[in-house]
Amino acid sequence: MTTLPLEPVPPPLEQTTPSAEPRWRALRSVDRSDRIYRRILTTLALALPALILVILGVLFVSALPAVTRFGPSFLWTSTWDPVAEVYGAAPMIFGTLASSFLALLIAVPLALGVAIFLTEFSPRWLRQPVAFLVELLAAIPSVVYGLWGVFVLIPFLRSYVVPPLKAVLGWTPFFDGAFYGNSLLAGGIILAIMIVPYIAAVSREVLLAVPTSQREAALAMGATRWEAVRSAVLPYGRAGLIGAIILGLGRALGETMAVTMLIGNRHDIGLSVLQPAYTMAAAIANEFSEATTNMYLSALFEVGLILFVLTVVVNAIARILIWRVARGAAVGSKAL
Amino acid sequence: MVAAANTRLRLETVRLTALFGKNPAVREVSLLFPAHTVTAIIGPSGCGKSTLLRCLNRMHELTPDAAVTGTVLLDDVNIYATDVNPVELRRRIGMVFQRPTPFPTMSIYDNVAAGLRVNGRRPRQETDDAVERALRQSALWDEVKDRLATSALALSGGQQQRLCIARAIAPQPEILLLDEPTASLDPAGTQRIEELCHTLKRLYTIVIVTHNMQQAARVSDYTAFMYLGSLIEVGRTNEIFTKPQVEQTEAYITGRFG
Amino acid sequence: MSAGTFRRHLTSRVMTALVVVLAFLAVLALVLILGDLIAKGASSIDWAFFTKSPVPAGESGGGVANAIVGTFIVVGLAALIGVPVGVGAGMYLAEYGSGRLGFLVRFVADVLNGTPSIVIGIVAWTFLVKPTGRFSALAGSVALAILMIPMLARTTEEMVRLVPHSLREAALALGYPRWRTSLKVVARTALGGIVTGCLVGIARVAGETAPLLFTALGNLNFSTDVRHPMQTLSLQIYVYATGPFDEWHRMAWAAALVLMGLVLILALAARWVTRQRYGSGR
Numbered sequence: 001m002t003t004l005p006l007e008p009v010p011p012p013l014e015q016t017t018p019s020a021e022p023r024w025r026a027l028r029s030v031d032r033s034d035r036i037y038r039r040i041l042t043t044l045a046l047a048l049p050a051l052i053l054v055i056l057g058v059l060f061v062s063a064l065p066a067v068t069r070f071g072p073s074f075l076w077t078s079t080w081d082p083v084a085e086v087y088g089a090a091p092m093i094f095g096t097l098a099s100s101f102l103a104l105l106i107a108v109p110l111a112l113g114v115a116i117f118l119t120e121f122s123p124r125w126l127r128q129p130v131a132f133l134v135e136l137l138a139a140i141p142s143v144v145y146g147l148w149g150v151f152v153l154i155p156f157l158r159s160y161v162v163p164p165l166k167a168v169l170g171w172t173p174f175f176d177g178a179f180y181g182n183s184l185l186a187g188g189i190i191l192a193i194m195i196v197p198y199i200a201a202v203s204r205e206v207l208l209a210v211p212t213s214q215r216e217a218a219l220a221m222g223a224t225r226w227e228a229v230r231s232a233v234l235p236y237g238r239a240g241l242i243g244a245i246i247l248g249l250g251r252a253l254g255e256t257m258a259v260t261m262l263i264g265n266r267h268d269i270g271l272s273v274l275q276p277a278y279t280m281a282a283a284i285a286n287e288f289s290e291a292t293t294n295m296y297l298s299a300l301f302e303v304g305l306i307l308f309v310l311t312v313v314v315n316a317i318a319r320i321l322i323w324r325v326a327r328g329a330a331v332g333s334k335a336l
Numbered sequence: 337m338v339a340a341a342n343t344r345l346r347l348e349t350v351r352l353t354a355l356f357g358k359n360p361a362v363r364e365v366s367l368l369f370p371a372h373t374v375t376a377i378i379g380p381s382g383c384g385k386s387t388l389l390r391c392l393n394r395m396h397e398l399t400p401d402a403a404v405t406g407t408v409l410l411d412d413v414n415i416y417a418t419d420v421n422p423v424e425l426r427r428r429i430g431m432v433f434q435r436p437t438p439f440p441t442m443s444i445y446d447n448v449a450a451g452l453r454v455n456g457r458r459p460r461q462e463t464d465d466a467v468e469r470a471l472r473q474s475a476l477w478d479e480v481k482d483r484l485a486t487s488a489l490a491l492s493g494g495q496q497q498r499l500c501i502a503r504a505i506a507p508q509p510e511i512l513l514l515d516e517p518t519a520s521l522d523p524a525g526t527q528r529i530e531e532l533c534h535t536l537k538r539l540y541t542i543v544i545v546t547h548n549m550q551q552a553a554r555v556s557d558y559t560a561f562m563y564l565g566s567l568i569e570v571g572r573t574n575e576i577f578t579k580p581q582v583e584q585t586e587a588y589i590t591g592r593f594g
Numbered sequence: 595m596s597a598g599t600f601r602r603h604l605t606s607r608v609m610t611a612l613v614v615v616l617a618f619l620a621v622l623a624l625v626l627i628l629g630d631l632i633a634k635g636a637s638s639i640d641w642a643f644f645t646k647s648p649v650p651a652g653e654s655g656g657g658v659a660n661a662i663v664g665t666f667i668v669v670g671l672a673a674l675i676g677v678p679v680g681v682g683a684g685m686y687l688a689e690y691g692s693g694r695l696g697f698l699v700r701f702v703a704d705v706l707n708g709t710p711s712i713v714i715g716i717v718a719w720t721f722l723v724k725p726t727g728r729f730s731a732l733a734g735s736v737a738l739a740i741l742m743i744p745m746l747a748r749t750t751e752e753m754v755r756l757v758p759h760s761l762r763e764a765a766l767a768l769g770y771p772r773w774r775t776s777l778k779v780v781a782r783t784a785l786g787g788i789v790t791g792c793l794v795g796i797a798r799v800a801g802e803t804a805p806l807l808f809t810a811l812g813n814l815n816f817s818t819d820v821r822h823p824m825q826t827l828s829l830q831i832y833v834y835a836t837g838p839f840d841e842w843h844r845m846a847w848a849a850a851l852v853l854m855g856l857v858l859i860l861a862l863a864a865r866w867v868t869r870q871r872y873g874s875g876r
Contacts, residue, residue, distance in 0.1 A: 031421070037773035038690060044682030045695070048702045048747065051740060055709070058717045113616025121610055130621060137624045139857050141801025143828050144850045147835045148627050151843065193623050200620070224606035254710025256804040261836060281712045281804070288716060288808055304713050315708035395767055427769030437764040441782050451768040503768070
């Protein structure tokens with residue numbers, strides 16, 4: 001141990017001459033590797049904005065002939081006549097919105113029920129299995145839903161659901177007319193089953209983000225379990241839950257296969273859910289390969305453009321609402 | 337003990353200032369770290385001791401908005417000179433953090449060898465020797481020699497921290513920076529690490545940041561007391577703790593604040 | 595207990611029961627569908643089903659060998675394209691994505707995730723089929739890859755973000771350059787989660803039909819040529835389910851069961867991977 005005092009700073013007593021330049025002055029190449037790595041990742045990431053530009057570009061350019069020919073009346077014209085080359089998307093837009101809202105009507109109580117059950121009331125051992133089963137609903141391909149819908153759901157509706165509905169509610173415009181199977185009702189129901197897992201998964205994450213202190217405070221004040229949920233948990237997560245519902249709406253708007261197999265594919269606007277209808281996605285799927293003229297094709301692209309813009313807007317609203325609760329996490333991305 | 341006529345300084349800071357944005361966390365600190373000594377840096381929370389430590393291996397600048405002025409000399413070469421590569425510098429200096437951070441996907445062997453492999457693959461025998469040497473020096477060899485290929489996560493907290501020390505010393509860095517290394521360990525684990533400091537200083541120069549004064553007294557040769565970013569007093573450990581020169585030092589040591 | 599308190603407790607019990615019933619109904623739907631798949635599809639599955647291609651319309655027999663192989667080829671090729679780009683974009687977001695470009699990429703990924711797959715299909719048709727006048731499995735794979743990329747980007751980012759900052763610091767303090775820290779320490783730790791995300795993405799894409807309608811088109815013969823139309827299970831199910839023959843309907847159920855089995859295997863594999871890797875996030 002030296003007797004060298006530590007302050008103030010004296011000059012070194014021995015000139016330490018390193019035998020060679022310190023090794024660590026060399027090697028700028030590591031910097032270059034860092035730069036290459038960053039450049040590769042950035043290029044890959046740029047694929048995403050590039051993709052969306054391509055999609056928008058293709059949709060715009062392909063839809064342009066129809067847009068210039070029909071103008072805004074495309075949105076409210078009901079005629080869809082490939083022979084006369086007159087196209088109007090109103091029935092499709094109506095059908096898309098109607099089927100999606102009908103789906104929400106059925107799906108929201110089910111999905112919220114699942115989410116609340118899983119976060120608040122379920123015994124621990126039941127949680128994982130039930131959650132897995134609900135997630136599995138999201139894994140079923142759309143075409144399989146369609147298959148089931150055609151051969152199981154529609155006969156079931158025809159035999160057991162529509163007769164009583166017509167008996168009780170047949171006087172309303174919603175249950176007017178004959179039921180032949182393919183209908184807005186069938187499409188709406190299958191859509192509902194398809195979007196339940198998405199709404200449930202996101203709702204569950206929203207509810208889990210509610211701090212337990214909220215629940216405990218309510219329970220400590222003597223609230224019943226349900227009251228604790230209703231007054232402490234649900235209001236806290238309300239924005240996120242609405243976001244989850246809108247996310248489900250976004251999914252319903254874009255669904256294609258199951259819908260086109262069940263909804264009847266008819267360019268018609270009607271209030272009755274028992275009648276066939278059409279959605280934008282189903283129309284494209286059905287008619288794209290039969291589009292013989294350029295204008296026909298362009299009209300379908302315009303439908304695609306409208307659908308794209310609609311889903312983007314709806315999803316953006318949903319994301320904003322959810323982001324406020326979950327703070328930017330990729331919520332809902334784990335749902336299959 | 338024979339007092340050497342002179343001794344090398346391994347590390348030295350000259351008016352080192354470290355900033356987060358515009359806020360100085362370390363203010364004009366000048367400190368010497370002689371070779372083969374243990375220097376403890378103590379002070380209340382927020383006094384800048386960890387930040388000072390992180391300036392010594394240029395880790396501070398990895399935080400966004402962080403800046404450093406002043407000089408840090410390693411073997412009389414300013415590590416903040418523009419032609420110095422910080423990545424290479426960090427291979428010359430080992431650091432151990434508060435919480436043990438073994439790489440979870442690697443085995444015990446691979447964890448220790450991690451610092452060796454940065455410079456490219458060496459012959460297997462060389463790596464084996466280096467790993468064994470590092471594990472022996474951190475007093476972990478006997479406990480793990482039969483399960484080097486198993487996951488590092490299977491070790492206890494104290495063992496994991498000794499593993500991190502082994503990982504830090506495997507590349508033979510000569511300077512070892514310890515940032516509150518026993519903060520998350522139980523007394524038994526703490527004691528083993530403190531024993532290590534005594535044995536390791538024969539080979540390395542050690543700087544240890546600790547909030548535990550008793551630890552500083554047990555482990556270090558020199559102690560530096562910091563407060564609000566400034567160096568208040570520095571000296572031989574037994575002198576600092578028995579006859580501190582500055583009133584603030586005495587107040588801290590006797591527990592009147594911090 | 596007063597009348598008011600009794601009513602509150604009753605309401606709580608009723609609501610609890612309601613919630614349970616709703617959850618049960620949701621699960622019931624799944625059970626019914628899977629049950630029907632098995633009931634109606636299992637009897638048609640035999641060795642011939644897996645090894646033969648479809649026979650001319652109206653005849654009985656034949657199988658879905660072309661569709662099974664086609665599914666593997668189209669989805670496999672899509673993964674080959676989509677996984678590097680998606681995971682790479684996700685790594686970018688996690689490592690360097692705190693700036694404006696990162697915000698843009700993240701926003702675009704979320705928008706793309708919500709885009710209807712039929713729209714992606716017709717866009718892929720425009721620049722892959724229309725110019726050459728030829729439908730191809732490759733075009734279908736590209737369409738599926740476009741679906742996969744934003745999904746994988748977001749899940750990869752999320753998984754990498756889960757790696758504690760202290761691990762990154764430990765590697766940097768050892769003298770690891772940034773790129774090596776990112777690859778060998780951070781990505782390696784998050785690997786389980788990244789692989790899970792990939793498997794989930796592939797599972798989702800394996801069931802898609804809409805984007806393939808106008809790209810891969812479908813093929814009743816056995817083909818492995820990616821530059822020509824190719825059949826997948828999803829396309830086959832669509833054709834058979836909407837066709838006029840009972841025989842076709844029977845085979846549609848069987849094909850749906852096979853497809854569902856494939857998707858389930860991938861989903862279970864994803865869960866298994868997560869459980870295997872110690873210390874890598876969820």
